[in-house]
Amino acid sequence: MARTRDLILEEALKLFSEKGIKETTVRDIARAVGITEGAIYRHFESKDQIVHELFEKYSGELYDRIEKALRDSGDEEGKFKRVVEAFLDFAFRKPDAFRYMNIFHHLRGKEVKRIRKIPFNLLSELIGDLHRKGILKMEPEYALAVVTGTLERVFLYKSMGIIRGRKKEIREKTAELLWKGLVECGGS
Amino acid sequence: MARTRDLILEEALKLFSEKGIKETTVRDIARAVGITEGAIYRHFESKDQIVHELFEKYSGELYDRIEKALRDSGDEEGKFKRVVEAFLDFAFRKPDAFRYMNIFHHLRGKEVKRIRKIPFNLLSELIGDLHRKGILKMEPEYALAVVTGTLERVFLYKSMGIIRGRKKEIREKTAELLWKGLVECGGS
Amino acid sequence: MARTRDLILEEALKLFSEKGIKETTVRDIARAVGITEGAIYRHFESKDQIVHELFEKYSGELYDRIEKALRDSGDEEGKFKRVVEAFLDFAFRKPDAFRYMNIFHHLRGKEVKRIRKIPFNLLSELIGDLHRKGILKMEPEYALAVVTGTLERVFLYKSMGIIRGRKKEIREKTAELLWKGLVECGGS
Amino acid sequence: MARTRDLILEEALKLFSEKGIKETTVRDIARAVGITEGAIYRHFESKDQIVHELFEKYSGELYDRIEKALRDSGDEEGKFKRVVEAFLDFAFRKPDAFRYMNIFHHLRGKEVKRIRKIPFNLLSELIGDLHRKGILKMEPEYALAVVTGTLERVFLYKSMGIIRGRKKEIREKTAELLWKGLVECGGS
DNA sequence: CATGAATGAGGTTTCATTCAT
DNA sequence: TATGAATGAAACCTCATTCAT
Numbered sequence: 001m002a003r004t005r006d007l008i009l010e011e012a013l014k015l016f017s018e019k020g021i022k023e024t025t026v027r028d029i030a031r032a033v034g035i036t037e038g039a040i041y042r043h044f045e046s047k048d049q050i051v052h053e054l055f056e057k058y059s060g061e062l063y064d065r066i067e068k069a070l071r072d073s074g075d076e077e078g079k080f081k082r083v084v085e086a087f088l089d090f091a092f093r094k095p096d097a098f099r100y101m102n103i104f105h106h107l108r109g110k111e112v113k114r115i116r117k118i119p120f121n122l123l124s125e126l127i128g129d130l131h132r133k134g135i136l137k138m139e140p141e142y143a144l145a146v147v148t149g150t151l152e153r154v155f156l157y158k159s160m161g162i163i164r165g166r167k168k169e170i171r172e173k174t175a176e177l178l179w180k181g182l183v184e185c186g187g188s
Numbered sequence: 189m190a191r192t193r194d195l196i197l198e199e200a201l202k203l204f205s206e207k208g209i210k211e212t213t214v215r216d217i218a219r220a221v222g223i224t225e226g227a228i229y230r231h232f233e234s235k236d237q238i239v240h241e242l243f244e245k246y247s248g249e250l251y252d253r254i255e256k257a258l259r260d261s262g263d264e265e266g267k268f269k270r271v272v273e274a275f276l277d278f279a280f281r282k283p284d285a286f287r288y289m290n291i292f293h294h295l296r297g298k299e300v301k302r303i304r305k306i307p308f309n310l311l312s313e314l315i316g317d318l319h320r321k322g323i324l325k326m327e328p329e330y331a332l333a334v335v336t337g338t339l340e341r342v343f344l345y346k347s348m349g350i351i352r353g354r355k356k357e358i359r360e361k362t363a364e365l366l367w368k369g370l371v372e373c374g375g376s
Numbered sequence: 377m378a379r380t381r382d383l384i385l386e387e388a389l390k391l392f393s394e395k396g397i398k399e400t401t402v403r404d405i406a407r408a409v410g411i412t413e414g415a416i417y418r419h420f421e422s423k424d425q426i427v428h429e430l431f432e433k434y435s436g437e438l439y440d441r442i443e444k445a446l447r448d449s450g451d452e453e454g455k456f457k458r459v460v461e462a463f464l465d466f467a468f469r470k471p472d473a474f475r476y477m478n479i480f481h482h483l484r485g486k487e488v489k490r491i492r493k494i495p496f497n498l499l500s501e502l503i504g505d506l507h508r509k510g511i512l513k514m515e516p517e518y519a520l521a522v523v524t525g526t527l528e529r530v531f532l533y534k535s536m537g538i539i540r541g542r543k544k545e546i547r548e549k550t551a552e553l554l555w556k557g558l559v560e561c562g563g564s
Numbered sequence: 565m566a567r568t569r570d571l572i573l574e575e576a577l578k579l580f581s582e583k584g585i586k587e588t589t590v591r592d593i594a595r596a597v598g599i600t601e602g603a604i605y606r607h608f609e610s611k612d613q614i615v616h617e618l619f620e621k622y623s624g625e626l627y628d629r630i631e632k633a634l635r636d637s638g639d640e641e642g643k644f645k646r647v648v649e650a651f652l653d654f655a656f657r658k659p660d661a662f663r664y665m666n667i668f669h670h671l672r673g674k675e676v677k678r679i680r681k682i683p684f685n686l687l688s689e690l691i692g693d694l695h696r697k698g699i700l701k702m703e704p705e706y707a708l709a710v711v712t713g714t715l716e717r718v719f720l721y722k723s724m725g726i727i728r729g730r731k732k733e734i735r736e737k738t739a740e741l742l743w744k745g746l747v748e749c750g751g752s
Numbered sequence: 753c754a755t756g757a758a759t760g761a762g763g764t765t766t767c768a769t770t771c772a773t
Numbered sequence: 774t775a776t777g778a779a780t781g782a783a784a785c786c787t788c789a790t791t792c793a794t
Contacts, residue, residue: 022208025787037790399586538705599776
């Protein structure tokens with residue numbers, strides 16, 4: 001079945017995000033899927049291919065969602081908030097994927113360049129835009145640091161139980177808080 | 189010599205922070221130090237001991253610096269800014285250690301509980317304090333996410349060359365930006 | 377093949393009984409079987425598992441044979457002699473296993489307790505029985521020492537060429553000699 | 565100090581007899597003595613030298629005791645019993661040495677031939693003598709098996725707590741039991 | 753497509769021994 | 774004599790990958 005291929009990706013993602021990439025063996029993946037090691041190689045050339053394909057898959061997915069959020073929106077505030085919420089929505093819906101993307105980034109940062117759809121770039125452009133239009137006074141690099149850092153941590157603290165509440169509420173609070181903090185207050 | 193022990197820690201830190209923990213072999217460390225693999229085991233019981241000792245060492249060091257910053261300060265604003273700056277100062281002075289601590293956290297989060305001096309806890313208390321005193325209106329969990337996330341990213345973007353400038357300047361800008369964004373703007 | 381697993385056990389037994397357990401390396405075993413070291417670990421989790429499995433296997437086998445000898449017999453004298461002969465029969469047929477069991481006992485005595493089928497226990501019960509019935513006058517602990525010690529040595533001296541003769545003859549002589557020496561002569 | 569040399573032998577003996585020869589490291593020995601590994605090599609050329617020296621030392625000591633017992637005795641019965649008691653006396657006084665000699669024999673049987681004073685040989689001659697003189701009717705090889713086997717087991721069961729009682733009592737009982745069993749009953 | 757045994761390279765660890773001090 | 778750091782060989786074990794079935 002073509003389904004097996006997806007199952008492999010699915011289970012690999014789970015394991016990678018829980019234990020780390022190197023810490024997860026091909027055997028672990030095979031057992032989780034319910035097949036044997038050899039069978040993995042009918043679907044993928046190597047473990048590394050799984051690793052990369054997973055990153056590109058979810059990277060692309062998140063990219064597309066953010067792009068959509070950018071298109072569908074109205075004014076600048078709406079745009080910003082929608083993007084932030086799209087990020088968190090993705091993280092909450094697919095926590096394994098979000099965690100995995102961070103792990104991958106940390107360990108294989110250099111390999112990321114070959115990939116086209118990098119969510120970070122959209123965020124970076126959006127913030128650059130806001131700055132160019134005079135809406136965001138603060139230096140955009142710092143704003144980028146605040147936004148990406150906060151998003152990652154909100155997700156992390158939510159999955160650790162430090163931040164509680166309904167997902168929708170968390171998304172909205174975070175978007176509001178970032179907009180206020182960066183745009184309404186941030187002089188340079 | 190007792191010197192060798194420190195050299196091992198030093199080179200291990202460098203390698204771990206560059207390539208990851210599992211990705212670094214004992215042989216890598218030995219070669220970097222200029223000894224053989226076996227010699228490592230005269231100084232450490234296992235690779236894992238090196239991994240843990242490094243985390244505790246730098247965790248403790250950062251903890252102590254933040255504690256000192258908390259003691260030496262004046263009003264609440266000064267306290268907050270000083271702590272933020274202490275964090276970044278540590279990160280800029282010992283980037284390998286800072287990067288390593290993040291890697292360790294990501295992968296071995298559960299093992300962190302056994303350790304006493306966790307910098308995160310000081311930050312957490314400080315922000316809890318500010319909230320209790322009515323200075324910080326925002327929910328403290330979110331503020332914590334903003335602060336820790338931003339600190340990590342400012343460091344990261346600086347080491348990637350995205351954020352430029354003198355270290356002192358970066359520290360001060362970041363502290364200012366966080367204080368304004370969280371305290372002066374953050375309604376609930 | 378499931379065959380490989382048995383081959384590993386077979387060759388390991390041979391080597392352990394010749395050279396000792398610690399003195400035999402996993403590579404030795406692999407070479408004897410004609411595979412690589414790694415392949416061993418597809419069949420056993422560790423060298424120690426091989427060590428234990430071998431002991432339990434042959435311990436159980438000897439146990440079962442003695443139990444059978446106890447069931448099939450007639451009067452007390454027949455019972456005793458049959459058990460003695462069963463012991464030696466096993467030792468002569470599977471000298472490696474018998475030697476190995478002794479080695480294991482000497483070195484890992486404490487680990488024996490976890491095992492259920494211990495041939496020694498059957499012998500101990502039989503002799504206790506004979507004593508309770510008044511057939512054996514001597515203190516049973518001493519009788520046990522004489523029997524187990526003699527059995528081990530007869531086997532040893534036979535394999536060293538000190539004792540010669542057909543196996544059947546040796547078995548019968550030993551049984552006769554022990555019965556006479558212990559029962560017919562042994563006052564307390 | 566020349567004393568250190570003896571301490572090394574003493575502690576090595578203890579460790580070898582407890583854990584086995586290969587299972588005891590040079591470091592174990594050094595630590596037990598309270599010196600460092602390197603110091604061992606001031607006194608011995610190699611671990612193997614310790615192993616051999618220990619065997620020869622205690623082998624010789626037991627040999628001499630038995631020889632003395634043979635000289636000091638009266639009639640054949642006295643001779644036999646005295647030798648048996650000398651064996652057990654040695655075993656009870658120096659259990660580590662006795663246990664070690666057995667371990668050594670099991671593992672390095674072939675290396676024993678180079679050694680001159682082998683207690684087994686005295687026993688063997690004594691029993692041969694008894695047989696030649698018509699006192700012992702049984703084939704001497706079997707008698708040897710009974711005697712050596714019983715001695716080893718009586719010692720073993722005593723140190724395991726299976727056989728209890730004062731040492732003198734055990735020695736006498738064993739000697740009596742063997743004499744009766746072998747000589748007074750043993751027809752061929 | 754799938755199995756599962758096997759490979760082979762490489763990982764961590766152990767340990768008898770050497771050697772500068 | 775003694776130290777203790779270091780070596781180097783070899784031990785046990787892991788794992789991505791291949792391959793006959």
